[in-house]
Amino acid sequence: MGIPCDKKEMRELVGEYIKASGLKTPFKNNVPGEDWYLGFMKRNPQLSLKKPEHLQKVRKDARNPFVVYDFYDKLQKVIEEHQLADKPQFVFNADESGFHHDPSRIRAIGVKGKALSRVSGGSGRESTTVLACVSADGSVLPPLIIFKGAAVQARWTSTDGFPGTLYATSKNGWMEEAQFLNWFANGFIPFVKEIRSKESTLNQSALLVYDGHCSHISVKIIEIALQNNIVLMRLPSHLTDKMQPLDKCVFGPIKTHWEKKLIAYGKTQMGKGCMRLSKQLFSQFIGETWKEAMSADNIISGFLSTGLFPVDRFKFPESEFPSKLLQDYHKSLNASDMVSAQSEAVLEIESKQFLTYFMFI
Known part of the structure; x- marks a missing residue:
């Protein structure tokens, strides 16, 4: 519990x-x-006294086999219906994450019993939202950088950024529907069309799996998806840490690389009076991070370890579920199998009766 x-x-x-x-x-x-x-x-050697893992109640309640395995069943159906089983290049995962302007994750060596500080250029709380999108074959789309402001200024962009990088602004610097819609129409759709053109598969469906944030879902987004043969599939709420490839294997290494880059930059600015990260430098560093740390192996591993591609529901281990819910789930499966078997038996009897009747006539 x-x-x-x-x-x-x-x-x-x-x-x-x-x-x-x-x-x-x-x-x-x-x-x-x-x-x-x-x-x-x-x-009872299977038991031990240990420190519990912190888990928000909403995430604990979300670990429901009825919800999780229903998602995998639907995912398998989509993969089969749209003939994607051998086309990892058309299976995508997209998500945004905040990139801090000051390093906070990297540990450093200091004297025992004494506080250790790292000089930074800001409060340590400032961050910028970046959207990432990857495919199951290890491919990477250009990032979308969302700055806080009224409109994107030319001096915020960088010629050293990742090719094709998109820029947007919002009042608070967070992802909103308008920014996601712009990326979907002008970043994601052209990328998919280019793959289709290269492989001469103009009618091939593509699948985009993402979380259910309100900015990701609107009538306009769904209309554009339908027009361009894109299947949208939402991950179960509060389970992206277990089921989203970007969260599982990609963002961690990317953030570590990002913070090392910030530390290296900070050392070059010592004694120069200003260590604050400008928006243009942020764009440049994000571009370098995408080029240097977006590993195809990590991306593919993310899809494999979450069971999103190839579809494998058992990548979400049963040990993650409350035992009572898991028991109820297995009971429902057994009951469903029994009903299915009974239905097949009835159909067989009815078909024999029909054949007998037909032969008699």
């Missing part, structure tokens, strides 16, 4: 069970002591 017991809580829980069951024990006040706890752990 996501609320594990510590040593004391477990002993008290056993005490409650003893009292409720009316059992007689040598325990003081019917609550077992430390010796009993040590013996219990020794008798």
Whole structure:
């Protein structure tokens, strides 16, 4: 249930069970002591005292086999219907992430017991949103950089950026429907058309898998997708850390590379009075990061490890689900199989009756 017991809580829980069951024990006040706890752990070697992983309740509740496996079933159906099983170049994943202007992830060596500081050019909280899109064959689309502002200024862009980089602005620097729509129509669609042209498969469907952020879904986006034979598929809510290729294997290495680049830049600015990262330098560094750290191996591994391509529902391990929900799910499968078998038996009987009747006539 996501609320594990510590040593004391477990002993008290056993005490409650003893009292409720009316059992007689040598325990003081019917609550077992430390010796009993040590013996219990020794008798159950599969258990250990460990630090729990922090998990938001919404993410815990989202780990539902009915939801997760239904997604994989639908994904398999889409792959089969649109003949994508041998076309990884037409299976895409897109997502945006914030890139901090000051390094915060990279550890450094310091004296034990004393605070360690790293000089930065800002507050450490400033970041810029960047949208990434990759395909199951390891290909990378140019990024979309979203600056905070009213309109994109020419001095914010960089000739050293990644070829084809798109730029946009929003009031708070976050992704909104207008920015995603612009990227979808002017970045993603042309990229897909170019692949179709190269491979002489002008009618080949493409699949874009992404999260359900409100900026990603609108009537206009769906209309453009239909017009261009693009299938849109939304990932289950609060599960992108487990099911999205970009989150699983791509953004981590990219962010590490990004922060190393910021640290290297900061060292060159020591003593020059200004370490703040300009928008133009941000665009240049993002371009360099895309060229240097967007690994095809990591991208392909992301699709494999999440089971998105090739489709493999068991990449989401059953151990991630609450045991009660998993039991209910398996019961529903067994019940469904029984109904299916009964239906097939009825159809077989009816077909035999029909044939008998037909032969009699």
